[in-house]
Amino acid sequence: MEIFRGCTRGCRFCQAGMITRPVRERSITTIGDMVDNGVRKTGFEEVGLLSLSSADHTEIGDVAKGLADRYDGSNVSLSLPSTRVDAFNITLANEFSRNGRRSGLTFAPEGGSERMRKVINKMVTEEDLIRTVATAYSHGWRQVKLYFMCGLPTETDDDVLQIAELAKKVIAKGREVSGRNDIRCTVSIGGFVPKPHTPFQWAAQLDVETTDERLRKLRETVRADKRYGRAIGFRYHDGQPGIVEGLLSRGDRRVGRIIEEVWRDGGRFDGWSEHFSYDRWVAASGRALAGTGVDLDWYTTRERDYDEVLPWDHLDSGLDKDWLWADWEDALAVADGSADVEVEDCRWTPCYDCGVCPEMGTEIQVGPTGKKLLPLSVV
Numbered sequence: 469m470e471i472f473r474g475c476t477r478g479c480r481f482c483q484a485g486m487i488t489r490p491v492r493e494r495s496i497t498t499i500g501d502m503v504d505n506g507v508r509k510t511g512f513e514e515v516g517l518l519s520l521s522s523a524d525h526t527e528i529g530d531v532a533k534g535l536a537d538r539y540d541g542s543n544v545s546l547s548l549p550s551t552r553v554d555a556f557n558i559t560l561a562n563e564f565s566r567n568g569r570r571s572g573l574t575f576a577p578e579g580g581s582e583r584m585r586k587v588i589n590k591m592v593t594e595e596d597l598i599r600t601v602a603t604a605y606s607h608g609w610r611q612v613k614l615y616f617m618c619g620l621p622t623e624t625d626d627d628v629l630q631i632a633e634l635a636k637k638v639i640a641k642g643r644e645v646s647g648r649n650d651i652r653c654t655v656s657i658g659g660f661v662p663k664p665h666t667p668f669q670w671a672a673q674l675d676v677e678t679t680d681e682r683l684r685k686l687r688e689t690v691r692a693d694k695r696y697g698r699a700i701g702f703r704y705h706d707g708q709p710g711i712v713e714g715l716l717s718r719g720d721r722r723v724g725r726i727i728e729e730v731w732r733d734g735g736r737f738d739g740w741s742e743h744f745s746y747d748r749w750v751a752a753s754g755r756a757l758a759g760t761g762v763d764l765d766w767y768t769t770r771e772r773d774y775d776e777v778l779p780w781d782h783l784d785s786g787l788d789k790d791w792l793w794a795d796w797e798d799a800l801a802v803a804d805g806s807a808d809v810e811v812e813d814c815r816w817t818p819c820y821d822c823g824v825c826p827e828m829g830t831e832i833q834v835g836p837t838g839k840k841l842l843p844l845s846v847v
């Protein structure tokens with residue numbers, strides 16, 4: 469059930485957030501009707517409340533409580549995808565796990581260091597995170613999953629090593645508040661791939677060697693820790709698939725030839741790691757791009773300039789390119805400490821002219837409606 473579309477939190481890496489602006493919510497009553505209809509007519513028993521940041525729905529508390537009440541005692545289970553790091557979400561998670569097990573809670577701070585989180589405009593402080601996990605562990609959760617990215621613009625080894633520090637603090641806090649030793653924290657790390665139509669569309673992607681080296685250092689730091697290392701799970705992908713993703717993400721029409729070359733060479737189901745061959749992609753790029761003056765690095769690990777005509781410039785997502793560029797420059801200024809700017813959410817602050825609403829003829833549509841979900845029928 470998609471409970472709203474769009475997200476204007478302004479995370480600079482997020483293509484979905486950038487190209488689906490502004491926020492348009494479904495009302496609590498529409499959500500209730502659609503869930504009811506779906507459950508009755510499909511026979512499915514799992515309801516996920518989806519959107520780019522579901523806990524941001526203006527009436528999510530009432531939606532959660534209303535649905536949990538409606539389906540109390542039935543086999544219908546409710547879930548929320550990973551949420552922002554915010555203590556309020558524990559209340560929601562409590563509603564959602566009323567009937568069932570408390571499996572894992574997932575949060576996405578994305579950046580290991582405070583500096584990194586400012587660069588990507590994901591304003592989550594360490595305090596927020598620790599407070600939230602403390603609530604989770606003290607409410608019976610034993611497992612918290614944290615999602616991060618490696619290779620963000622201006623990132624250094626130290627920014628990534630901060631992930632280990634954060635995870636240790638999470639475990640320490642968890643043990644303190646729960647009084648137990650069997651709690652866990654799983655750190656999951658994805659490689660950052662710059663995406664079109666975002667402020668990071670001009671950024672250089674981190675090369676394979678540096679990505680792998682950085683992740684190796686992080687893994688060793690976590691494992692070497694005698695007190696907390698065993699309580700921290702570590703999941704990541706090496707840098708190679710990320711570079712192919714980066715090629716496909718920001719490629720132009722010449723990349724079509726590479727894909728064909730890979731296919732002719734036997735490439736199938738490359739999204740499955742057991743079928744993925746980085747060497748095949750490198751060799752195919754070499755053949756397909758011979759004589760063009762560009763290569764794999766040109767598409768991936770190269771930073772772009774303001775003047776460059778980008779292969780997707782003719783696709784209009786409504787975003788003003790100059791606004792995106794200014795936001796990219798802000799990110800760089802935040803990174804080197806020459807400025808301290810935060811892009812706020814236009815749901816609650818004045819419009820800052822990203823261009824979408826006038827260009828697309830849309831407007832922000834949010835509650836609250838003040839309505840509540842009533843019980844479905846008298847039993």
Ligand code: SF4
Nearest residue numbers: 490814819820822825
């Ligand atoms: S045009 Fe203004 S109100 Fe609309 S999404 Fe952009 S910043 Fe928000």
